[in-house]
Amino acid sequence: KAGVTQTPRYLIKTRGQQVTLSCSPISGHRSVSWYQQTPGQGLQFLFEYFSETQRNKGNFPGRFSGRQFSNSRSEMNVSTLELGDSALYLCASTSGQGTDTQYFGPGTRLTVL
Amino acid sequence: DQQVKQNSPSLSVQEGRISILNCDYTNSMFDYFLWYKKYPAEGPTFLISISSIKDKNEDGRFTVFLNKSAKHLSLHIVPSQPGDSAVYFCAASEGSQGNLIFGKGTKLSVKP
Numbered sequence: 490k491a492g493v494t495q496t497p498r499y500l501i502k503t504r505g506q507q508v509t510l511s512c513s514p515i516s517g518h519r520s521v522s523w524y525q526q527t528p529g530q531g532l533q534f535l536f537e538y539f540s541e542t543q544r545n546k547g548n549f550p551g552r553f554s555g556r557q558f559s560n561s562r563s564e565m566n567v568s569t570l571e572l573g574d575s576a577l578y579l580c581a582s583t584s585g586q587g588t589d590t591q592y593f594g595p596g597t598r599l600t601v602l
Numbered sequence: 603d604q605q606v607k608q609n610s611p612s613l614s615v616q617e618g619r620i621s622i623l624n625c626d627y628t629n630s631m632f633d634y635f636l637w638y639k640k641y642p643a644e645g646p647t648f649l650i651s652i653s654s655i656k657d658k659n660e661d662g663r664f665t666v667f668l669n670k671s672a673k674h675l676s677l678h679i680v681p682s683q684p685g686d687s688a689v690y691f692c693a694a695s696e697g698s699q700g701n702l703i704f705g706k707g708t709k710l711s712v713k714p
Contacts, residue, residue, distance in 0.1 A: 493645070522700045531707065532646075532691065537700030545701045579645050583700065588634045588653065591702060593645035 491516065493582050493594035501600045507568040510597045512580035514561050518592075520544070520585030521563040523555060526577040526596070538563050539585045567599075575601045605629045606694050608705035615712050621679040623708050625692030628673065632694040636702070637666060637677045639688045646691060650677070682712045 494513045502508050514521050522545075523535040534547040538557035557563045561582075567574055577598050581591035607626045615621045623637075633654040638646035652659040652666045652675065659666050665678045679686055689709045693702040 495645075520700050522702070524702075524704075532693075532702075532704040534701040534703070539700065547701060577643065581645075581702075585700065588695070588697070590636060590648055590651055591700070592648060593638075595645045596643070598643060 493580060493592055495578075495580055495594040495597050497597060498595065499598045499600075501602065502570050503602050504570055504572060506570050507566065508570060508599060510565045510567075510578055510580075510599075512563045512565070512582075512594060514563070514580075514582030515592055518582035518584055519561050520583045520589075521557060521561065522581045522583075522591060523563070523565050524579045524581065525549075526579060527573075527575075532579070535565070570601045572601050575599060603628070604705075605632075606692055606703045606705040608690075608692055608708050610708050611706070612709045612711070615682045615710065617684055617712055617714050618681045621677075621682045621686065621710055621712065623677040623679075623690050623692075623710065625675045625677075625705055626673060627675075627694050627703075629694070629696070629703075630673070631696045632703075633697065634695045635666070635668060635675050636693045636695075637664075638691045638693060639686075640691060640707070641688055649690075679710075682710075684712050684714050686710060687712050 520539045522537040537545040583589040636651040689707045692705040
């Protein structure tokens with residue numbers, strides 16, 4: 490079974506721009522969660538999508554948004570990029586039902602200049 | 603306030619010996635705990651998990667112990683191998699919610 494895939498792997502943007510990251514979950518998984526990893530804050534939860542609906546949301550500003558498609562693929566969008574948005578963005582997938590293990594993709598390294 | 607804490611930023615162990623990584627949590631509603639291994643610029647790799655209804659779970663060289671009364675869990679790696687050198691994250695969740703709360707990680711170095 491293929492694992493979680495994320496595209497692109499690396500991205501360089503400038504302040505004020507917007508960016509869209511993509512995540513394809515493990516086949517059959519219906520839940521996708523997004524996390525941000527920075528040296529100072531560690532791994533922090535952004536949001537979770539299940540069956541095309543946002544089910545949980547972390548404590549991030551509205552510039553961070555996401556969506557999920559009918560095939561469970563998910564995208565994350567960050568608008569009006571700030572220098573502090575430079576991070577490794579990770580997505581993870583699970584079946585979404587009951588207590589289940591989250592399996593992570595390789596991440597997208599975003600650098601904001 | 604950190605709900606999941608890994609108080610040791612680093613740990614160095616000799617090859618063949620036991621590695622013990624510790625994790626404390628404050629939220630008594632957490633009922634599922636996981637350990638992940640991570641290399642720089644890669645996604646976390648799932649190692650082992652434990653439900654709050656258990657106090658021990660084993661998988662090969664990895665054993666996780668949960669002490670609910672102390673709100674403490676630990677990961678034991680026996681025997682430790684140089685390939686185990688990585689950052690280990692403890693994570694917790696509540697019910698079926700898809701938001702894992704992570705500790706800051708412990709960097710394990712296993713010396714040959």
